[in-house]
Amino acid sequence: MSNRRAMVIDDSRAMRGILRRMLVEAGLEVIEAANGREALDRLHAGELCDVALVDWNMPEMNGLEFVMAVRADPRFTAMRLMMVTTETEMHQVMRALEAGADEYVMKPFTVDVVRDKLAILGVGEPSA
Numbered sequence: 804m805s806n807r808r809a810m811v812i813d814d815s816r817a818m819r820g821i822l823r824r825m826l827v828e829a830g831l832e833v834i835e836a837a838n839g840r841e842a843l844d845r846l847h848a849g850e851l852c853d854v855a856l857v858d859w860n861m862p863e864m865n866g867l868e869f870v871m872a873v874r875a876d877p878r879f880t881a882m883r884l885m886m887v888t889t890e891t892e893m894h895q896v897m898r899a900l901e902a903g904a905d906e907y908v909m910k911p912f913t914v915d916v917v918r919d920k921l922a923i924l925g926v927g928e929p930s931a
Contacts, residue, residue, distance in 0.1 A: 807926050808832045808851070812842040812869065813858040813887070818910075822856055822887065825917050829927040838862055839869030846879060853881075854926045856917075857904070859888035859895070867902055874903030883924040887912065 809831040811822045816837075823833045834850055836842035838861040846852075855873070859866040866886055873879045885906040886899045896907050906920045914930065921927030 806832050807853045808834065809926070810834050810836060810842055810845070810852040810855040812836045812839060812855055812861070812866065814838055814861040815858070818858065822917070825914055829918055829921060831927065839864030839866060839872070842869055843872055846873070851882070854883040854885060854921065854924055856885050856887045859886060859890045859899070867899060870899060870902045870904050883926060885920055885924065887917075
């Protein structure tokens with residue numbers, strides 16, 4: 804079985820840790836970035852991943868800007884993008900989806916919600 808890789812992009816070290824544990828338990832290898840700029844630099848350096856879990860509100864490059872940058876680059880067309888954010892207003896959800904996000908999870912979330920979204924994206928097993 805090929806190892807699937809996820810990138811967790813969040814300026815909160817605690818949130819990255821929470822998501823990392825969930826993803827490792829779901830059988831994914833995890834890399835982390837503290838903002839969209841760092842994540843984009845890692846992708847450009849060849850650290851490709853199957854899915855990125857992206858916070859919206861971050862310094863330097865926010866999640867929406869990251870989603871748009873990834874979707875503008877043909878090298879990353881297969882990468883799935885999941886917003887994981889406190890932004891709950893419907894127009895923000897729509898902006899993210901229109902920019903190219905594949906899924907949207909609102910904080911606070913449960914393990915089951917994240918696992919089910921990963922399964923929908925084809926990078927994990929659904930919750931039992």
